[in-house]
Amino acid sequence: MNIDLNDTQRLIQSSVRDYTQRQIAPHAAKLDEEAKFPHDILRGLAELGVMGVNVPADLGGAQAGAVAYALAMMEVARGCASTAVTMAVTNMVGEVISTFGDEAQRQRHVPKLTAGEYTAGAFALSEPGAGSDPAGMTTQASKVAGGWQLNGEKQWITSGDVAGVMVVWARTDTAEQRLGAKGISCFLVTGGTPGLTVGHHENKMGLRASSTVALSFDNCFVPDGALLGGLGDGFKIAMMALDGGRIGIASQAVGIATAALAAAKQYALDRKQF
Incomplete structure (x- = not known):
């Protein structure tokens, strides 16, 4: 070698x-x-x-x-x-x-x-009740005319307040199928998109010159072209990225x-x- x-x-x-x-x-x-x-x-x-x-x-x-x-x-x-x-x-x-x-x-x-x-860039996977566990995700993406509406909370997101673009994971399946890792998709959301709000800034013991924030998505609209990969590919993308x-x-x-x-x-x- x-x-x-x-x-x-x-x-x-x-x-x-x-x-x-x-x-x-x-x-x-x-x-x-x-x-x-x-x-x-x-x-x-x-x-x-x-x-x-x-x-x-x-x-x-x-x-x-x-x-x-x-x-x-x-x-x-x-x-x-x-x-x-x-x-x-x-x-x-x-x-x-x-x-x-x-x-x-x-x-x-x-x-x-x-x-x-x-x-x-920011990697918006973790949630208050899920950590880096895609299977426990609750953030939802609902199909609407011309795109998707995101609703949910993300937490401990590095650079979430300064990112030009963030990769956001959300469920795109129906309520009956939303358990486990299936039905998760991935979206590209640019900073400043309406409906995206930066919340609590963590006051950390270390890494204090990096930004760690909570993100809220309240009827945050992204166009169809924001879907990263195929519908339902979110878990695969997350595993590769991690x-x-x-x-x-x-x-x-x-x-x-x-x-x-x-x-x-x-x-x-x-x-x-x-």
Whole structure:
């Protein structure tokens, strides 16, 4: 098994490491203390090309693969965990749309994510009574003329208040069939859509420079073209997205642990006990 990094992977690792050391790490503590969202930092990461590491090149992505993505995530997480989680979710949204979206959806949303025109993407799956469990979902999408009407609540949504586009899961089956994972579909909802309201902002112990909010959908209309994938494909899309998301979470953990070890080592070397 060859575990050597290729040229593209090394370039992404070194460029993100340099950017993190110069532009992210020096500001991380203050951003966390003030719970200030890192808009400028995220734009810089988009300019580096790492807001769509696994996204096809024709959509503005790096198309560099999972290893490159993990390397980029580790470097950012070493400097700021809040920035890393926002970056991870945005990458996940771009990959989901590029994988399951039709050409119009791909062209409308993905280049804006990779270029930083959208500040971030959001992944609206969790609910007050469901967590990341699609089978327990209660948010409903009802068919109306020209599209769908969304009604329900989402909770703990990363970047839900700043996202240019969010992937939203809802039930599209009838009331008699609404148990379990069947009958769940996926929709693309742009920020500011009428009927979409941002609710409670979580006051977190950590990751305070990332945004975690509740979302309410009250007769929120989206056109037929907002359906992502086929009708009833929502569970499949969620499982694929969460599989990829675990790479991001694990990479962030390694990056944070690496930074913690380095800080502990430096403290031990610098400390004057007697």
